[in-house]
Amino acid sequence: MTDPDRTQTESEGLGVNLAGTVAEAHRPAGRPPTAREPIFRLEDVSVRYSGKLAVDDVSLDFAHHQITALIGPSGCGKSTLIRCLNRMNDLIPTASVEGSIIYHGQDLYADTVDPVEVRKRIGMVFQKPNPFPKSVYDNIAFGPRVLGMKGDMDEMVENALRGAALWDEVKDRLSDNAFGMSGGQQQRLCIARCMAVEPDVILMDEPCSALDPISTGKIEDLMMELKENYSIVIVTHNMQQAARVSDMTAFLIVELDSAERNRWGRVIEYDQTEKIFTNPSDKRTEDYVTGKVG
Amino acid sequence: MPIEGTRVAYQEELENLEHRALEGLDLVVASIERTNEAVQHQDIELAELVIASDDVIDGRYLEVHQAILTLLATQAPVASDLRLISALLHVMKCMERMGDQCVNIAKLVPIAGHEPPADERMLKDILTMGNAVREQVRQAKRAFSERNVELARDLVRQDDVVDNLNRECFRLAIEIGTSEDRREWAMTMMLIARAIERIGDNAVDIGEQVAFLVTGLFREFEDASHPGEDLAQNPI
Numbered sequence: 001m002t003d004p005d006r007t008q009t010e011s012e013g014l015g016v017n018l019a020g021t022v023a024e025a026h027r028p029a030g031r032p033p034t035a036r037e038p039i040f041r042l043e044d045v046s047v048r049y050s051g052k053l054a055v056d057d058v059s060l061d062f063a064h065h066q067i068t069a070l071i072g073p074s075g076c077g078k079s080t081l082i083r084c085l086n087r088m089n090d091l092i093p094t095a096s097v098e099g100s101i102i103y104h105g106q107d108l109y110a111d112t113v114d115p116v117e118v119r120k121r122i123g124m125v126f127q128k129p130n131p132f133p134k135s136v137y138d139n140i141a142f143g144p145r146v147l148g149m150k151g152d153m154d155e156m157v158e159n160a161l162r163g164a165a166l167w168d169e170v171k172d173r174l175s176d177n178a179f180g181m182s183g184g185q186q187q188r189l190c191i192a193r194c195m196a197v198e199p200d201v202i203l204m205d206e207p208c209s210a211l212d213p214i215s216t217g218k219i220e221d222l223m224m225e226l227k228e229n230y231s232i233v234i235v236t237h238n239m240q241q242a243a244r245v246s247d248m249t250a251f252l253i254v255e256l257d258s259a260e261r262n263r264w265g266r267v268i269e270y271d272q273t274e275k276i277f278t279n280p281s282d283k284r285t286e287d288y289v290t291g292k293v294g
Numbered sequence: 295m296p297i298e299g300t301r302v303a304y305q306e307e308l309e310n311l312e313h314r315a316l317e318g319l320d321l322v323v324a325s326i327e328r329t330n331e332a333v334q335h336q337d338i339e340l341a342e343l344v345i346a347s348d349d350v351i352d353g354r355y356l357e358v359h360q361a362i363l364t365l366l367a368t369q370a371p372v373a374s375d376l377r378l379i380s381a382l383l384h385v386m387k388c389m390e391r392m393g394d395q396c397v398n399i400a401k402l403v404p405i406a407g408h409e410p411p412a413d414e415r416m417l418k419d420i421l422t423m424g425n426a427v428r429e430q431v432r433q434a435k436r437a438f439s440e441r442n443v444e445l446a447r448d449l450v451r452q453d454d455v456v457d458n459l460n461r462e463c464f465r466l467a468i469e470i471g472t473s474e475d476r477r478e479w480a481m482t483m484m485l486i487a488r489a490i491e492r493i494g495d496n497a498v499d500i501g502e503q504v505a506f507l508v509t510g511l512f513r514e515f516e517d518a519s520h521p522g523e524d525l526a527q528n529p530i
Contacts, residue, residue: 243372277372279373285373286374291304
């Protein structure tokens, strides 16, 4: 692929256009409009584990600099779907992904794409904080060092910690072991670690489920700040969290085959979060968000 | 009917809240009936009873309002549950205002005096208005409990009748105002007509909440600043 207009950034790694000038492409009939240009475009995405369907036929656009929430009951494939967005499912030998996931106009699963580069640009924060058994400083510096990023490391660490609203709390104990931090601080450290490698998307898989309300509030405040510079996709079981922080919400349900032996997830409604939580179009969404069904 | 599914206690609480709120409209209907009778017979004692019994309506307003706040704080309702809560808040406000209008009318009964009515036609129009708005409130309650948008929209038609009678009262007030006493009586009756007309407007407001509850979109059935326009097709 040659594009004379490509910037320096585009020519690196994935060859994606990080300036975010993806043109509005053809939107399949029935797909709700997103408020902004898509950073991800999922077309007929299905995921299987050992041949068994886990997520069925998902087509969604995820917008730039917005927070998109994936909600739904346990087993509906939310985590499976979010893990497709940075090819984390590649690490599961039995997993296979069908359809296409277009990231900045480029197929994320194309043979030429380096999964490591994908995960650098599309970072992930998990349910439980997972800092390395290292100092606060080294946790942040780890990614840039591994990736051979050039520049003032102290500055990189400080910027990442400031970006995660953690700097003021840890600036005097950067050499302390990260395990000594509170759960909420550890989670923000993981977000800072993610930011240190300068991604443009942050995926969050139930990032607050192990945190108390105060720490949860700090993470949510942080998410609102981060979306100025990053696109965020979050999986959450907390309906109110989805309502509080996200711009768009996708609702997935669990479907069963006639013998009720196999189950898989499917997106049945995707819309503005305000719409999902005030006047959803689908009765199943209504029943789920109001808690009438589990 | 027993509720199936999850959050059963919450759903029962919501149902009970709606029941208590709509019962409040029954209190208003009773108050309108008494008010109409007090106006018809210039019954000052009955008018005082209307004023006293408004405390019951205010009490119901406070009770349901507090329960709604508790439910919002503890259950975080969303989607149709949230719309129901929002609509009930409006209904309760309308209920409280309609009760106040009955009090306003009741306070005017002694002012209208013990003399025979200065004009039977005007009194008849006002009593017709009173009966009409009582039926509007009943219909508003039925439309809400049945989630019946057509029934709710029909309130506009009924309200037009009340509005026309109000205008007729105004015309009669000018016509009969040939002496100071008659003018005073006519002005007092105009205030009563105006209060009744506002009750009708409140019933229409409840109808609009029915449409919001069912469709999720708020539309004014009629816009006072653009009379005659059907706003059902156009969001405000």
